Amino acid sequence: MNASAIEPRFRSGDRVRVRRVYPLGHMRTPFYIRGHGGVIERLCGSFGNPEELAQQRSGEPKQPLYRVRFLQKDVWPGYRGNAADTLDVEIFQHWLE
Amino acid sequence: MGGLPAGKVEATEHDYAEWERRVDALMILLSGVKGGAKRMTVDELRKNIEALPPDAYDRMSYYERWVSAITQTMIQRGFITTEELGRKMEETRRRERQRD
Amino acid sequence: MKDSGGYQPYSYFQLMEVSLRELLVEKGIVTEAQVAAAVEDMRNRSPERGARVVARAWTDGDFRRKLLEDGTAACEQLGLDVPALRLVVVENTPAVHNMIVCTLCSCYPRMLLGLPPDWYKSRNYRSRAVREPRAVLSEFGLFLDEKTTIRVHDSTADMRYLVLPMRPGGTEGWSEERLASIVTRDCMIGVAVPKIH
Numbered sequence: 219m220n221a222s223a224i225e226p227r228f229r230s231g232d233r234v235r236v237r238r239v240y241p242l243g244h245m246r247t248p249f250y251i252r253g254h255g256g257v258i259e260r261l262c263g264s265f266g267n268p269e270e271l272a273q274q275r276s277g278e279p280k281q282p283l284y285r286v287r288f289l290q291k292d293v294w295p296g297y298r299g300n301a302a303d304t305l306d307v308e309i310f311q312h313w314l315e
Numbered sequence: 316m317g318g319l320p321a322g323k324v325e326a327t328e329h330d331y332a333e334w335e336r337r338v339d340a341l342m343i344l345l346s347g348v349k350g351g352a353k354r355m356t357v358d359e360l361r362k363n364i365e366a367l368p369p370d371a372y373d374r375m376s377y378y379e380r381w382v383s384a385i386t387q388t389m390i391q392r393g394f395i396t397t398e399e400l401g402r403k404m405e406e407t408r409r410r411e412r413q414r415d
Numbered sequence: 416m417k418d419s420g421g422y423q424p425y426s427y428f429q430l431m432e433v434s435l436r437e438l439l440v441e442k443g444i445v446t447e448a449q450v451a452a453a454v455e456d457m458r459n460r461s462p463e464r465g466a467r468v469v470a471r472a473w474t475d476g477d478f479r480r481k482l483l484e485d486g487t488a489a490c491e492q493l494g495l496d497v498p499a500l501r502l503v504v505v506e507n508t509p510a511v512h513n514m515i516v517c518t519l520c521s522c523y524p525r526m527l528l529g530l531p532p533d534w535y536k537s538r539n540y541r542s543r544a545v546r547e548p549r550a551v552l553s554e555f556g557l558f559l560d561e562k563t564t565i566r567v568h569d570s571t572a573d574m575r576y577l578v579l580p581m582r583p584g585g586t587e588g589w590s591e592e593r594l595a596s597i598v599t600r601d602c603m604i605g606v607a608v609p610k611i612h
Contacts, residue, residue, distance in 0.1 A: 244362035246571050248518055250318040250545065262501070265573045271358035274392070283572050285503070290567075294318065299549050302564040308572035317518030317569065321542035324554050328532040333454070334432050339530065340453035341436065344445050348499050349453050354444060361520055377521070377536050379428040386435050395438050403434040411425060 223264065226282040227311060232258045234286060234314040244272035247313045251305075256288035259306060267310065282311040335378040341385055355388045363387045460529035462600035464495050465577060468527070469603065470595035472504075473582040486577060490527060500526040503568075506579045507608075511564045514552070514605035515576040516544035522570035524577055528600060535604065545569055555606040578605040585611050 228234060238253035246268045261284055266277025290303040297303070331339075342360065347353025363384035364372075372380065389395045425433065439445045468490055472479040482489040486502030502524055505513040517523065518541045523531040534540050544551050548565045552558070559565065568576050580602045586594060601607035 244358060244365060246519060248317050248569065248571060250518075262503075262572075262574050266356075268358045268361075268572070271356045272362035274359065277356075277358075283574075285574070287566075290565075294546050298547075300561065300564050303548070304564070304566045305545055305569065306566055307569045308574055310572065316538065316541050317516075317545040319542040321539040324534055324537065324539045324543065324551055326532075326534045326555065327537075328534065331530060334429050336454045336457065337436065337450055338432055339457060340450050341439075341445065343457070344449055344453055349456060350449060351445060351453075364520070373538075375428070377533070382428050382432045382435065386431060389435065389439070394442060394444055395435075399438060400431075400434060403438050404430050407430055407434050407437070408425070411430075 224279050224281055224311065226261050226264075228258045228261070228282075228284060228314065230258050230260055234258060234284075236286070236309060237313050237315055241269075243269055245269055247309055248307065250293065251288065251307055251309070254288055254293055256286040256292075256307075259285040259287045262308060265310075267312070283308055284311065284314070286314070331378075338378045338382045338385065342381060345385065345389075354394065355385075355392055359388045359391070360384045363391075457525070457529060460526060462528050462598075462603065463595070465524075465528045465600070465603045466595035466598035467591070468493060468495070468577070469579060469598045470591040472579055473594055474591055479579070482579065495527065497524075497526040500524055501574050502527065502577055503574045504577045504579050505566065505568060507581045507605075509581070510562075511566060512559055512605065513566045513568065513576075513578045514544060514548050515568050515570065515578060516541060517570040518542070518545055519569075519571055522575060524575040527575075527577065528603065532600070552606060555601070557607055578603050580609050583609050583611055 233255060235255045236247065236251050236253060261282060264280035264282050267281050271277040285306050286309045288305045288307065290299060290305055291297045291301055293305055343349050344351030345354045346357055364380050367380065375383065386400065390397055436450060440447055468482065471493060472482050478489060481492065482504045483506060486504040487497055487500055490497045490502060507513055521531060521536040523535060525531070540551065545567050548567050549559065570576055580598065597609040597611060599607060602609050
């Protein structure tokens with residue numbers, strides 16, 4: 219039985235924000251990036267949801283996974299470095315808005 | 316863990332011990348890579364590592380955490396029981412002592 | 416399977432490893448032969464494999480393009496088996512320096528490069544690489560121009576990363592083998608750059 223595939227909502231260049239939510243359980247979205255805005259660098263493909271897989275569930279339907287580029291100066295208060303420095307993080311679609 | 320204050324990076328490395336390599340191998344096999352039948356996911360392993368109390372996490376070495384997490388996952392999956400593990404560990408310790 | 420010639424009592428976790436493995440073998444979940452083969456397999460994976468990929472990319476423009484587009488396929492094209500690896504290759508340029516970390520655990524392109532160094536898995540590297548990359552790089556002895564943009568890549572999910580360093584000047588006419596010899600593991604993580612010795 220095929221779970222219907224989840225359509226990718228975003229494309230390279232789209233501005234997105236990481237949801238500022240703090241659910242319990244295993245996540246692959248780091249605390250430091252929640253609530254921050256960035257730009258889609260690329261769609262990596264669709265993969266099983268790690269939050270579900272961690273609980274012995276199937277992780278289906280697969281979620282689109284993106285590399286999202288953030289400016290370091292936007293993420294860390296008082297960041298000292300080049301204003302163009304970036305932090306590229308893989309984020310699942312259901313964490314992006 | 317990203318962004319938390321921390322100390323200088325000590326560029327340490329060590330030659331992995333055989334038991335550590337075996338833990339790594341078990342992780343790979345049980346995840347269904349390199350000819351192993353898939354018995355668990357790395358996500359379950361990571362969840363079990365994250366569930367370690369913070370002081371235990373810091374006291375344990377990398378592969379001590381992994382062997383602990385793999386064992387926990389095998390118990391959660393029902394492949395082994397805590398009781399079997401306890402008995403086997405006692406038996407192994409006894410065998411080891413007899414070598415003295 | 417004993418660790419060494421000298422007798423050392425098992426630590427608690429070494430005891431756990433022996434016991435877990437024996438139980439899993441008894442229950443037919445793995446075999447000793449499989450474990451031994453997997454240990455040997457990982458032992459044969461090393462940074463030299465990544466260095467070959469870099470050296471080829473330095474000398475072959477089509478390969479370099481392919482590598483940046485699909486890292487896994489490019490490695491396979493070179494005859495390197497990389498099971499379950501989804502590789503993203505990021506390129507250093509005069510304007511941009513890349514650095515790889517896994518803040519959540521220790522994700523690393525093991526199937527290409529073999530086991531990662533301890534420091535890569537350490538709390539200190541994982542906490543600080545994302546937040547103060549320049550300071551961390553300076554601790555590795557790498558000092559970048561202020562105008563260089565640093566990109567830190569946090570391997571949070573299914574992709575694994577390799578830095579394609581810049582080919583240093585003074586290497587014109589070098590064979591791929593000689594080029595590969597200056598590409599260290601740390602260059603491919605992004606905490607060093609290739610040097611001519």
